[in-house]
Amino acid sequence: MLTILLIIVDIASGFQMVSRVGLTQSYEHLHVESVSYPNNNLDANMTFNVLSFGAVGDGTTDNTKAFQSALQSAADNGGGIVFAPGGNYVFDGQLSIPSGVALFGSYLTVPSHAGSAQPTDGTVLMPYYGRTQQNESLSFITVTTDASIKGVVIFYPEQPCTSNIPVAYPPSIRLNGNNAAVQDVELLNSYIGIFAAPAPRHYIARVQGQPIRIGVFVDEVYDIGRIEDVHFNPWFCNDINYMYEQTMFGRSFVFGRSDWEYVLNTFSFGYAIGYHFIETPTGSMNGNFVGIGADYACNASIVVDQSQPAGLLITNGEFTAFHTKDFAPNSTAISAQLIVNDANVGPVVFSASSFWGPSNNIARLYGKGTVTFSASQFVEWNLQTPDSDAAAIYAENGNIILNANTFQKNGTQIEATGGVKKIIFTNN
Numbered sequence: 001m002l003t004i005l006l007i008i009v010d011i012a013s014g015f016q017m018v019s020r021v022g023l024t025q026s027y028e029h030l031h032v033e034s035v036s037y038p039n040n041n042l043d044a045n046m047t048f049n050v051l052s053f054g055a056v057g058d059g060t061t062d063n064t065k066a067f068q069s070a071l072q073s074a075a076d077n078g079g080g081i082v083f084a085p086g087g088n089y090v091f092d093g094q095l096s097i098p099s100g101v102a103l104f105g106s107y108l109t110v111p112s113h114a115g116s117a118q119p120t121d122g123t124v125l126m127p128y129y130g131r132t133q134q135n136e137s138l139s140f141i142t143v144t145t146d147a148s149i150k151g152v153v154i155f156y157p158e159q160p161c162t163s164n165i166p167v168a169y170p171p172s173i174r175l176n177g178n179n180a181a182v183q184d185v186e187l188l189n190s191y192i193g194i195f196a197a198p199a200p201r202h203y204i205a206r207v208q209g210q211p212i213r214i215g216v217f218v219d220e221v222y223d224i225g226r227i228e229d230v231h232f233n234p235w236f237c238n239d240i241n242y243m244y245e246q247t248m249f250g251r252s253f254v255f256g257r258s259d260w261e262y263v264l265n266t267f268s269f270g271y272a273i274g275y276h277f278i279e280t281p282t283g284s285m286n287g288n289f290v291g292i293g294a295d296y297a298c299n300a301s302i303v304v305d306q307s308q309p310a311g312l313l314i315t316n317g318e319f320t321a322f323h324t325k326d327f328a329p330n331s332t333a334i335s336a337q338l339i340v341n342d343a344n345v346g347p348v349v350f351s352a353s354s355f356w357g358p359s360n361n362i363a364r365l366y367g368k369g370t371v372t373f374s375a376s377q378f379v380e381w382n383l384q385t386p387d388s389d390a391a392a393i394y395a396e397n398g399n400i401i402l403n404a405n406t407f408q409k410n411g412t413q414i415e416a417t418g419g420v421k422k423i424i425f426t427n428n
Contacts, residue, residue, distance in 0.1 A: 046080035048073055050089075057087015059126070064093035067103075074101045084123045084152070091127045094140060097147040099177070105152035110184040110206040113153065114235040116161030119188065124153045130170040131158060136195045138170035145177030153186045154209075161189075161237030165244050166212045171195035175202045178223075187211050189236050196225065197256070205229055210236040212246050215268070219256030220282050227253075228264040232271070240329060246271055247298045247328035256280035260310075261287035268294040272333070274319070279306035284346070286310035289317065295357075298323040299333040304367065307346030311369075314350050320357035322384070334384055338363040338371075342397065345369045350376055358383035362392040370399040379408045391415035395423075403427055
């Protein structure tokens with residue numbers, strides 16, 4: 001007989017009961033004690049409505065002072081939730097969310113607004129502040145230690161969907177402190193979406209929209225950061241001139257120094273680079289990436305300038321790099337799914353991933369580290385310059401491991417020059 005020890009905790013009275021439950025193989029005599037859950041109603045004294053502080057969601061009134069007053073009142077009360085009901089709230093200045101305070105809008109799940117019109121439903125934050133600037137110190141909203149923002153749309157009225165090239169703005173949201181969080185936020189037409197630095201243990205979840213230059217930037221993270229369910233698509237505006245900056249210079253995810261970044265279910269469509277791993281003055285990163293994807297990456301789905309010795313571990317990825325005249329008529333990039341640049345010394349590992357689309361190469365490898373592909377699908381390559389007989393994997397340096405992959409077309413599978421130190425090619 002298998003015996004399970006079931007511990008039941010009575011939260012309200014603070015004591016715990018312990019009972020032993022006999023469980024036979026047929027599961028016929030399982031008995032579970034009932035558990036009473038505590039009352040989860042929010043204390044009214046911990047909730048602050050911005051309307052009570054003079055906020056007006058009419059699309060014209062400056063709400064900077066009203067929102068900041070509500071946020072500060074919550075902080076002075078020991079923390080709490082600042083609620084902004086549905087409305088179009090204009091801002092001529094910056095906001096800072098103090099420690100222990102959460103700014104909540106009306107959306108319980110991340111909204112999505114296709115088309116070029118200004119949103120008229122739910123909580124919409126409309127900044128006019130910072131036009132032509134990019135410095136992170138000028139960010140529209142700064143989320144500090146143990147603070148968060150949730151359930152809003154950020155829309156820039158002076159960045160409409162037109163045939164003009166977009167204008168620079170500072171980041172919409174800066175995470176600046178331990179455990180700062182963003183959840184269920186639509187960055188509809190931000191120039192730079194989220195700037196997380198320094199932000200140890202940041203949490204970025206369920207974010208979407210069309211940031212133009214950078215979607216998420218991470219740096220100065222010396223403890224594990226977390227990103228999940230973040231998708232960027234050009235559904236707000238796909239005008240060719242509007243997308244010029246995005247397809248020529250835009251990057252969905254940029255990772256500087258982070259000591260173990262955990263990234264799950266992210267997606268990029270229509271940027272020059274989907275995922276860019278860089279080295280900053282504080283260093284580079286290592287991380288675990290599961291279920292990430294990039295489509296219509298004009299230059300490359302992934303570019304690695306540098307990684308830490310623990311490496312970049314990528315599992316169940318889906319990558320498509322190419323460009324056409326429809327969205328990127330000015331791009332002359334020779335697309336690749338992966339580019340590892342010559343300064344990189346850390347390992348880059350792909351497992352159970354898929355690479356397709358009319359790119360020239362699956363990978364171009366110039367770095368000194370080891371790049372591994374295992375149990376992955378190489379569907380297409382050599383489609384931009386077919387006369388050149390481009391190889392699926394082109395390498396000039398470092399070490400390469402290819403095991404149990406499927407090359408789904410005829411053509412050169414790997415080309416390596418004299419700088420490559422080792423190739424392990426098995427069971428492909």
